[in-house]
Amino acid sequence: MAAPAATRPPHPPQHPPAEPATPAEHSLKPQLASRHLTMLALGGVIGAGLFVxxxxxxALxxxxxxxxxxxxxxxALAIMRMLGELAAALPVSGSFSVYADKALGPWAGFTTGWLYWWITSIAIAVEAMAAAGIVHQWIPGLPNWVAALAFMALFTGLxxxxVKMFGEAxxxxxxxKVAAVIAFIALGAAALFGWLPGTPSPGTAHLTGHGGFAPHGTGGILAALLAVIFAFGGMEVxxxxxxESADPALAVSRAVRSAIWRIAxxxxxxxxxxxxxxPWTAAEPGxxxxxxxxxxLGIPAAGTVTEAVILVALLSALNANLYGTSRMLHSLxxxxxxxxxxxxxxSKGAPRRAVLASAALGFLCIPLEAVRPGAVLPVLAEAMGGAMLFMWLTVAASHLVLRRRLERTEPERLVLRTPGFPGITLAVIVVLVAVIAAMALDPSARGQILGSGLLAGALAAVGHLRRRTA
Incomplete structure (x- = not known):
């Protein structure tokens, strides 16, 4: 799908580099087109978190x-808008880690960067194993760990x-993924309007029956919020x-404006x-x-079709996460x-050493998980859930500081502005703190938030110590 056209300023200001100049052998190459960024914004969010x-x-x-x-x-879309605004003004591969460094101090950049690198490297291994599990169902003779290592090798090589190869893939x-979601919505709409032969429309029976619209009250809505909010992770990429785009301000502005309404x-x-x-009673967690x-709806091989879509979503997430974590490591x-x-x-702009170092954790975790199933990846993944919320909180806090700073010093950089500032940013901060607090009080989610909090605290301590001894 083509993104809607964005209006270029009549005389684009010539901005100085957002970061100090780096040696040519350390510089990333601007090889991503606007269409790549638009699909990155969409594809980064539409994944297994939605489909599963x-x-x-x-159920909740x-x-x-x-x-x-x-x-x-x-x-999530407010966070995307904030990130887009800062990325258009300050295009750097370290993204929110660099923004945290500039807004809150070097310790915050260190903490956020390494927190993202760690949880995303673990996510790569989790996604590879999950994708391998689907392939194993189709080819029972192929061990999970072999398929997982093959996926890791394929996307590490890619x-x-x-970066152009990554962008095209x-x-x-x-x-x-987008086509699959559109097809599903179209089929569903046709069924609801009674346009599918042999499939009577349920009308509003499933929305109001079986205990009503909210059978578990506001407590159920909150519990579901804690469960589904993580589905929107991945937009940071x-x-x-x-x-790595030729015209960051224009490309990011176009991609964010297009992606926000499409994701919604x-x-x-x-x-x-x-x-x-x-019927919600037919839904099963996991x-x-x-x-x-x-x-x-009578679709032939429905299970296989869905598994294929989920496989694509997992491999897409693996690819995007390996890209993101390698760029973060390069920036660090x-x-x-x-x-x-x-x-x-x-020479083609790929930070190969950072890619290999980021993939190394996945290559290590997968054989360990094969030897002791359930003893490695689930334990490491426990600290991933809440980390995304901490990173979003950092993004909002950095946006609050940097937006005000740019308005005072370089307002011409703000080609994409978050509406309702600072109210919307402050509201997001309050809501995120409330969600974190709710997770800490929820026994089923407490482990995730405590694990993430301990990891963030340890990294912050290391960051402070490094700066004091530097």
Whole structure:
């Protein structure tokens, strides 16, 4: 889908570099087109969190999961707008880590950068194993760990070639996911209007029956919010990709404006179809509700079709996360917060050493998980859940500081402005703190938030110590 045209300022200001000049052998190459960034914004959010996580949300809140997704979407899209504004003004590969450094201090940049690198490196291994599990169902003779290592090797190799190769791969992955969601919404709408032969429309029976719209009350809506908000993780990669586009201000502005309404439409639209066509009592946590709906609509091989879409979503996430975590490591190396040996890039603009170092954790975790299933990845993944909220909180706090600073010193950089500033930024900060507090009080989510908090605290202590001894 083509992104809507963005209006270029009549006389674009010539901005100085957002970061100090770096040696040519350390500089990333501007090889990503506007269409790549647009699909990165869409594809980074539409993933297994939607296709699988929606089942847990529906089971927790019933049809009122729509409210949970709406609140989560508003938070996430506000964060995307803030990131887009800063990325257009200050296009750097370290993205929110650099913004935290500039706004809150070097310790904050160190903490945020390494927190993102750690949890994203773990996510890569989790996604590789999950994708391998789907392939194992199709080819039982292929061990999970072999398929997982093959996926790791494939995408590690792809990311060491050039950023253009990554951009093309992610463009087509995201296009397939978007097409799948559009097809699902179209089929669902046709069923609701009674246009599918042999499939009577349920009307509003599933939205109001089985205990009503909110069978578990506001407590269910809150529980579902805590479960589904993580589905919106992954949008951060667009801010990193801005540094590798030829015209960051224009490309990011166009991508963010386009992605915001499309993500809202795809998420809320597909979840509304789920809630309208499937009794919430049929939803199961950990199982995708999409094949259940497709089976009710008489779609042949519904389970296989859904598994194929989820496989694409997982591989897309693996690809995007490897890109994002390698760029973060490259940025940390440029700032001397990681070994300087990780800073060089190839002649085609790929930070190969940073890619290999970021993939190394996945290559290590997968054989360990194969030897002791359930003893490695689930334990490491426990600290991932809340870390995204801490990073979003840092983004909002950095936006609050940097937006005001740019308005005073370089207002011409603000080509994409977050509406309602500073009220919207302050509101997001309050809501995120409330969500973190709710997770800390929820026994089922407490482990995630405590694990993430301990990890962030340890990194902050290291960052403070480094700066004091530097």
């Amino acid at each position: 996580g929606s089942g847990q949300g529906l 809140a019933g049809p009122a999961v729509l409210v949970s997704y709406l609140v989560a979407a508003l938070i 990311n060491t070639l050039s 992610e463009f087509w992955f995201a296009s397939l 667009i801010a990193m990709a801005a540094a 439409l795809f998420y809320i639209g597909s979840v509304a179809v789920l809630a309208a066509l499937l 199982r995708s509700p999409y094949p259940l709906v497709l089976e009710r 190396a440029l700032r001397r917060d990681a070994p300087a040996a990780l800073a060089p890039v190839s």
